[in-house]
Every structure is written in structure tokens, then in C-alpha cells.
Amino acid sequence: MSAYVLILDDDADVATAAQLLLRRRYGHVATLNDPAGLPALLARGVPEVVLLDLNFTPGCINGAEGLALLDVLRAQANPPAVIAMTAYADVPLAVEALKRGAGDFITKPWDNARLIAAVDQALARREAVRGGAGGSPELMGESRAMRELKALIASVAPTEANVMVLGENGVGKELVARAIHAASRRAAGTLLAVDMGALPESTFESELFGHRKGSFTDAKADRAGRFQAARGGSLFLDEIGNMPLAAQAKLLTALERREVTPIGADKPESIDVRIISATNLEEARLFDPSVFRADLLFRLNTIVIRVPPLRERREDVPLLLQHYLKLYEAQYERPVRSLSASAMDALLRHDWPGNVRALRHACERAVILGQGAEYAINDFGLAAAAVADMPRAAAAVPAAAAGLASAGVGVESRATDAGGDLTLDAIERAAIAATLAQFNGNISHAAKTLGISRAALYRKLGKHGI
Numbered sequence: 001m002s003a004y005v006l007i008l009d010d011d012a013d014v015a016t017a018a019q020l021l022l023r024r025r026y027g028h029v030a031t032l033n034d035p036a037g038l039p040a041l042l043a044r045g046v047p048e049v050v051l052l053d054l055n056f057t058p059g060c061i062n063g064a065e066g067l068a069l070l071d072v073l074r075a076q077a078n079p080p081a082v083i084a085m086t087a088y089a090d091v092p093l094a095v096e097a098l099k100r101g102a103g104d105f106i107t108k109p110w111d112n113a114r115l116i117a118a119v120d121q122a123l124a125r126r127e128a129v130r131g132g133a134g135g136s137p138e139l140m141g142e143s144r145a146m147r148e149l150k151a152l153i154a155s156v157a158p159t160e161a162n163v164m165v166l167g168e169n170g171v172g173k174e175l176v177a178r179a180i181h182a183a184s185r186r187a188a189g190t191l192l193a194v195d196m197g198a199l200p201e202s203t204f205e206s207e208l209f210g211h212r213k214g215s216f217t218d219a220k221a222d223r224a225g226r227f228q229a230a231r232g233g234s235l236f237l238d239e240i241g242n243m244p245l246a247a248q249a250k251l252l253t254a255l256e257r258r259e260v261t262p263i264g265a266d267k268p269e270s271i272d273v274r275i276i277s278a279t280n281l282e283e284a285r286l287f288d289p290s291v292f293r294a295d296l297l298f299r300l301n302t303i304v305i306r307v308p309p310l311r312e313r314r315e316d317v318p319l320l321l322q323h324y325l326k327l328y329e330a331q332y333e334r335p336v337r338s339l340s341a342s343a344m345d346a347l348l349r350h351d352w353p354g355n356v357r358a359l360r361h362a363c364e365r366a367v368i369l370g371q372g373a374e375y376a377i378n379d380f381g382l383a384a385a386a387v388a389d390m391p392r393a394a395a396a397v398p399a400a401a402a403g404l405a406s407a408g409v410g411v412e413s414r415a416t417d418a419g420g421d422l423t424l425d426a427i428e429r430a431a432i433a434a435t436l437a438q439f440n441g442n443i444s445h446a447a448k449t450l451g452i453s454r455a456a457l458y459r460k461l462g463k464h465g466i
């Protein structure tokens with residue numbers, strides 16, 4: 001996965017350690033020890049993720065310097081995702097950074113796996129937020145379904161009720177969660193997103209509830225949990241359907257008692273968060289007690305919001321196409337072009353199995369690759385994305401080459417609809433499509449099976465127009 005990451009920290013040793021760790025994964029990782037160099041660095045290009053120390057001058061621990069830099073970063077036309085770093089387990093400061101637009105925070109010294117997970121998630125979330133120009137994504141759509149959805153959000157948002165958002169991958173569940181938070185009484189607080197599907201069971205409690213220094217081998221400093229950091233705001237528990245049952249029990253206890261006990265602490269801490277959760281699991285699966293605890297479900301789903309797939313609101317397709325084509329034309333400084341009538345017709349008839357995310361990626365592809373005076377259907381890369389053919393396309397891939405043997409995907413060696421195209425690209429695409437089909441579109445499970453992060457999988461979905 002390649003990405004431009006900047007580490008802004010006055011401690012050169014810390015910055016270099018992070019650079020060495022991250023360079024292997026993201027390729028382009030720069031360090032900056034003196035914040036005075038930031039404007040010049042930004043003039044050469046804005047990073048996708050910034051790891052931002054909050055204190056620079058020795059002895060200064062109030063975070064004011066870091067928060068001012070955060071404002072500078074957030075003011076960029078295409079702002080980076082910012083992960084605040086502090087050597088002090090200072091929850092109010094972390095909360096302030098989150099309120100001012102940092103997407104996450106991490107305490108030093110960090111755990112390597114946690115740092116990488118934080119950067120991966122920052123990249124994935126940045127992609128979601130970039131959907132709207134200027135960094136404030138808007139839930140677009142004027143179909144009846146979208147108008148009803150927006151009315152529901154407007155009536156539910158001002159209440160304190162927990163909301164569960166259901167829908168297929170890429171329909172806009174996170175945007176719905178952000179819209180609810182933005183219209184709620186907690187809007188001045190932070191909306192902290194946690195990818196429950198990517199949270200290892202071993203660190204679940206520490207991530208959500210925090211820990212005290214020395215409470216286990218790696219607990220080198222106090223750490224605030226997500227529940228404490230989101231105090232006064234909302235906690236967005238994404239991919240909730242992928243939580244192991246043991247973790248579900250712990251979450252249930254916290255929600256029932258309205259308090260959490262950091263690992264190693266002797267007293268519980270009260271919590272003040274509104275929970276918005278989301279899953280792409282089908283409702284029947286959610287009601288299966290071997291998958292999801294009924295008592296937890298009833299805590300979370302006071303209000304259920306179902307986001308319909310794009311194929312059930314095709315009227316929204318032209319508006320979304322227009323929005324994303326314009327967005328990418330501006331971003332890539334490409335000429336403004338219109339869609340040919342036949343392209344529009346085909347795009348309207350397309351089933352969009354990857355929903356709005358897939359449409360967005362298709363628009364980006366068309367803007368970059370389209371050569372004609374108008375956009376043609378081929379520019380959108382959808383012909384190859386006949387996702388209904390996914391299992392058959394996978395069948396064209398030799399098991400070893402696709403690495404699917406361990407994924408348990410049924411594979412035969414025969415040339416089929418993939419047109420016998422055994423380029424690496426075609427093999428990768430088929431492997432991804434087959435794995436997604438195997439897990440009913442569940443990104444977390446597919447990414448785990450393929451051995452890549454969710455963020456990397458999202459990028460590949462975009463690349464292949466899946």
C-alpha cells in the first residue's frame with residue numbers, strides 16, 4: 001500500500017523510529033522535527049496522514065503548539081488525516097485534539113501494531129470523508145428512499161437514542177452516522193469511530209476502556225480508552241457484526257452499567273457517549289444468537305436505520321455521477337466533460353454491487369483514463385466488474401496463484417468468463433471478488449483472509465472497479 005505519511009515530532013529518535021516502521025508499509029514517509037518547516041513542506045504536497053506530536057518546546061505539555069499545527073493542517077484544501085501523539089496520557093488534550101479535527105490519537109511509546117492500524121484506519125476514513133468537496137461529506141440523493149432516510153436522521157438525531165445503521169458495503173452507513181452526530185446535541189463533541197471488526201480480541205478492552213501503566217507487559221503508560229475519549233460526543237462502532245461473542249459480553253456490561261473500568265484501575269469511570277453502530281450483516285444473521293447476543297442487540301438498536309442499496313434508488317445515480325465526476329475533474333485538473341447518452345443509460349442500468357463507493361471509484365477512474373470528448377461507458381471500468389460473475393471468475397484462477405487454497409474458496413483450473421486472462425491484475429481481481437463473495441461482501445473478513453488491511457482492500461476495490 002502506498003501513501004504519503006508525515007511524522008511531525010521534535011524528538012528525532014521518535015520520528016525516525018516511526019519512519020522506519022511505517023516506510024516498509026506506506027513507502028513515502030517523511031519526518032519533520034521543527035514545525036517552522038511545515039509551510040514549506042505543505043507547499044510541496046500535502047501528506048495523506050500526519051502523525052502530530054502535540055508538544056514541541058521542552059517543558060511545554062499543554063498541547064497548544066500541536067493544536068495550532070492541527071488547525072494549519074485542517075485548513076489545507078485537501079486536508080490530511082491527523083493522528084495526535086502525546087507522551088502524556090492526557091485525556092482532555094486528546095479529546096481537544098479530536099474535537100479540533102484529529103481523527104485519532106495515540107500515546108507514546110506506541111505499540112507498533114496499533115500505530116499501523118491507526119494509520120490504516122486514518123487512510124480508510126480519509127477516503128470516506130473526501131467524498132464531499134472541502135472535507136465535509138454530504139449525504140446526497142433525492143430519491144424517495146433518501147428523502148425518507150434524511151427525515152429519519154433529522155428526527156432521531158436530537159434524541160439520545162442509540163442508533164444502529166444497517167446496509168450493504170459502501171451504501172453510506174458512516175456518512176449516516178456522521179449526519180446523526182452533526183445534527184445532535186453532541187455535535188460540539190467528537191464523533192470517534194472504532195472499527196470493531198479490526199480490533200484484535202487481545203487488545204479490545206484496552207482500546208475501548210483504556211488501561212493503567214504497568215497493568216500488563218506492554219502497558220508502558222496510562223492509556224485512555226475510546227469510551228473516555230469520546231466523552232460528551234458519539235462513539236461510532238463500525239462493523240459491529242464482526243465482534244467475537246466474548247467481546248460482545250464486555251461491551252454489553254459497559255453499556256448496561258454506563259461505566260467502564262480501565263485495565264489495572266481500581267475504580268470504574270462513568271461514560272457519557274451516544275452509541276451509533278453499523279453493520280453490513282443481514283438482519284437475519286444479527287438475530288442469530290450464535291452470531292450476535294440478543295441482549296446487546298437490544299441495547300444498540302433502539303432506532304434502526306436501513307440504508308438501501310443503490311440499485312434500489314437508481315434515481316440518485318445521475319446526481320452522484322455528476323458530483324463525483326466534478327469532484328475528480330477538479331482534483332486531477334482534468335477538463336469538464338459530459339456523459340454520453342449511452343454511458344448514462346448503462347450506468348443507470350448497472351446494479352452497483354459495491355454501491356456508492358464503487359460508483360465513486362468508477363468516476364475517479366473515468367476522469368483519469370477517459371480520453372474522448374465525452375465520458376464513454378468503457379472509461380468507468382464496469383464491463384470487467386460484472387460482479388454477478390464473481391464466483392465463476394474466481395474459478396478461472398489457479399488456486400496457488402490466487403492464494404485461495406487457504407481461503408477455502410472453491411477453485412478449479414479452467415479458463416472461463418475471465419476470458420482466460422491470467423495477468424497478475426486479473427488474478428488479483430478475481431481473488432478479491434471471490435473472497436468478497438465468500439464472505440457476502442464483508443470487508444473485514446475478506447481483508448483478513450487475503451492478508452491485507454481493510455484500507456488496502458478498499459484501495460484495491462477502487463483500482464479494480466469492484
Ligand SMILES: Nc1ncnc2c1ncn2[C@@H]1O[C@H](COP(=O)(O)OP(=O)(O)OP(=O)(O)O)[C@@H](O)[C@H]1O
Binds near residue numbers: 129138171174356
Ligand atoms: N449518499 C451519498 N452521497 C455522497 N457520497 C456517498 C453517499 N453514500 C456513500 N457515499 C460515499 O461512498 C463511500 C462509502 O461510504 P461509507 O464509508 O459511508 O459507506 P459504508 O456503508 O459505511 O461502507 P462500509 O460498510 O464498507 O464501511 C464514501 O466515500 C462516501 O463518501
